[in-house]
Amino acid sequence: MKNNTIIVIGGGLAGLAAGCYALLNGYDCTVVEQHHEAGGLAATWTRGDYIIDGGLLHLTGTQPGLAAYDLYRQLGILPRLRLIEPPVLLRVFDESLDRSLDxxxxxxxxxxxxxxxxxxxxxxxxxxxxxxxxxxxxxxxxxxxxxxxxxxxxxxxxxxxxxxxxxxxxxxxxxxxxxxxxxxxxxxxxxxxxxxxxxxxxxxxxxxxxxxxxRGQMALLPEGSISLVRLLEERYLSLGGILQTGTRVAGVKTLPLAGGEYEARGVELESGEALEADYLIGALDTHVMTHDLLGGDFLDQPTLARFRDWQLHQPLVMVSLGINRLFSELPPHNLLLLRRPFFVGDKTVDRLHLRLFNYCPSFAPAGKTVVQAWFESDWAYWSTLAQTDRSAYEAEKERMAREVIRRLEYHFPGVVRKVEMTDVATPYTTWRATGNFQGSYRGWLPTPRVAVATVPRTLPGLQHFVTAGHWTVPGGGAPATLLSGRHAVQLVCRRDGRPFTSGAS
Ligand SMILES: Cc1cc2nc3c(=O)[nH]c(=O)nc-3n(C[C@H](O)[C@H](O)[C@H](O)COP(=O)(O)OP(=O)(O)OC[C@H]3O[C@@H](n4cnc5c(N)ncnc54)[C@H](O)[C@@H]3O)c2cc1C
Structure with missing residues (x-):
């Protein structure tokens, strides 16, 4: 075997970025992704004539002045990615006061x-x-x-x-x-x-x-999260990378070294097949990686303390509707403070984020729009329901759609008759699709202490294994996540005695 192969586990933004930098630095690279396509949380899917974006709303660092901008250029995302700079970041509407502010x-x-x-x-x-x-x-x-x-x-x-x-x-x-x-x-x-x-x-x-x-450093993606993923994927493939989708990693192969340490040597796939490599980059959920793939063998006190003490970004319920009308009068991101809250498990939903995809013409047929409402919800409630009473789970999803449509009706009388498509994603959906711990959509919550904390990219006692992804950068988000892919390759290069290059000329 040649001494220059890297396997990246997980084909989300971090995994694809890590793959690009691995190739730029002379490694052969295979990204292994469990889903049938890459992208992870930056996911887009189709329902009938409509396209639903379950991923990022804003991309930050899209102009010179931030490190993210250079990163996007190195990864081939800019200048090709289509972007729109919205004049309004958020419109807040308080239904009880009948007051709004942009x-x-x-x-x-x-x-x-x-x-x-x-x-x-x-x-x-x-x-x-x-x-x-x-x-x-x-x-x-x-x-x-x-x-x-x-x-x-x-x-x-x-x-x-x-x-x-x-x-x-x-x-x-x-x-x-x-x-x-x-x-x-x-x-x-x-x-x-x-x-x-x-x-x-x-x-x-x-x-x-x-x-x-x-300062114009937050842009919308008029072709959706998929456009970002496609450009990254294209860059990775054009550099000669292998992307193995529909392939779930079930375990990491390790070899004992002298002195009680271990070295990662490859992965075992769910299919029973094994893939060998000189280095592994774990660009997936941190809990799946440490507990399932590594069997809890390389967990140290600081890692356990993070799971115990740090909070997660609460998972979301996301109701997407295909509506037979335009909403050109509204900005893309709105926050409704509800006159009539509704209840989900033990939680009160008294505010709804509304994302109007009126800036994404390809998401809906002419004259129609995708409207998405989201709110934070409780992981335990949804996962218990999904695993113990499937029909109650489905019924609850339908109720979520009805609750949202009722709130929209208040603002847009008659809209109830114009809803042509309904799609409800719960915290359980997010977990099932991406493996993210308790359905979290951005990893660790950036509390004052955590926002400035660092998460080590290596595991104690395990050589040739580096981590990437939003669980390694508290607060998550696309720029930090992409950069974590580069950091992972920088660590591999250092371990391998190679000078790192970002590929920038
Ligand atoms: C609704 C929503 C809104 C957001 N808004 C923004 C925003 O406005 N701005 C912003 O910057 N960010 C935003 N984010 C966050 C951003 O999208 C994420 O932080 C980022 O996509 C995380 O990428 P990742 O590669 O670290 O993780 P993931 O996307 O979770 O990728 C991990 C990948 O690993 C795969 N995997 C897991 N287990 C295995 C296994 N055993 N074998 C093989 N593959 C496996 C998963 O399928 C997944 O594809 C948002 C996210 C969501 C969901």
Whole structure:
């Protein structure tokens, strides 16, 4: 066997990116994906005449100024990927107050409108607006090299490059969004700002979102998540990579080394076949990888502590509807604060995110639109239902669709008769399709502590095995996930004594 093969387990964004960098660095590479096509969570599927996008809404770092931009160019995503820069990031509509507000690019205007709505909250709104304007463009979780390879000089250079903005990552700005926004007197203003991030995230996370959007660094994909996946896949295949889809890895082959350590030597497939390699990159769910594929043999205390102490991005229920009408008057992303909440298990659903695919003409026949509503839901509720009472599970999915259509009817009278297609994905669907732990769609939740934490890319006692994917970069998201693929190959190259190249000329 030649001494230069890498097998990547998982053909999501991280796995495909890792595959590209492996090939650019002279390795032979096979990406093994359980699903019949690559993409993982960045998934798109067809229902009749409609296309449903179950993946990312915004791609960040689409302009020069962020490391993500260079990464997209190295991976062949830019300049070919079609992008749209929306004028509105989010429209929040409060049904009880009959009040709405658009979050646009101009942060002064946003601050002005919020202060007009709630003069008594002026001081706090000013603080948030100031932070959002001055935090600048920061590459969170997208350092040029994995922290394992950073020497004192690189760490110093990184801190130095962030010196003018470091103050926004401590103190007031590092407190959880919910705690800070809880001080606002006006509930609508609070809900507008809450709609821009996760309540458990640090305040700087919200500010960074506003900063990125106001600087044109957040774009929509008018051809859907699939367009991103296709370009990555094309790049990988054109570099000579092998993509083996419909192939589930059931285990990792290891060989004992002297001193009690092990070396990964290949994978065992569910079919019973075995594939050998010099290095493995695990670009899949961290729980499946450590518990199922490695049988729990390489779990250390820090890994167990992460599973015990860190929170997950809560999984989503996603109701997609094919509707026989246009919604050109609405921005692509809306948040409805519901007048009449509904209940799912023990949880109250009092807000719905509404994604209008009016910017994706190919997703629906002429004159029609895909509308998608999503909300966070409970993993245990859906998984128990799916595994113990299939017909109750299906009935509950149908109820979700009815609840959403009823809320839409309030805004668009008559819409109920125009719904031609219904598709409901639950946390259980996400888990079944991608294996992500408890159906999480972005890995670890970026709480103030976790958002700046690092996850080691190697496992204790296991040589020639490196990890990638959103579970290695708290907060997840496409840029950090793609970069984790590059980091994995950088670690392999270092272990192999090869200089790493990103392929950029
Ligand atoms: C609804 C939604 C909205 C989002 N919005 C955004 C957004 O606006 N911006 C943003 O940047 N990000 C967003 N994200 C997050 C982003 O899409 C993910 O963080 C990213 O796609 C994760 O990629 P990954 O490769 O790490 O993991 P995955 O996509 O989970 O890929 C892992 C792959 O491994 C495969 N696999 C698992 N087990 C095995 C096995 N045993 N054998 C073989 N293959 C296996 C899976 O099938 C999967 O294809 C969103 C995600 C969702 C779902």
């Amino acid at each position: 979050v646009g690019r101009n942060l002064d205007r946003l601050a002005f409108e919020l202060k007009t709505l709630s003069p008594s909250d002026e001081e706090l709104i000013n603080d948030i607006a100031f932070g959002s304007k001055h935090i600048g463009l920061i590459d969170v979780q997208t350092a040029e090299m994995p922290f394992e390879l950073m020497g004192a000089r690189q760490k110093l250079r990184r801190s130095w490059s962030m010196r003018s903005t470091l103050r926004f990552f401590t103190g007031f700005y590092a407190q959880p969004v919910a705690d800070i926004l809880g001080k606002l007197e006006d509930q609508f203003v609070r809900n507008v700002l809450l709609g821009l991030t996760f309540p458990q995230a640090p305040l700087w996370h919200l500010m960074l979102n506003l900063s990125l959007f106001s």
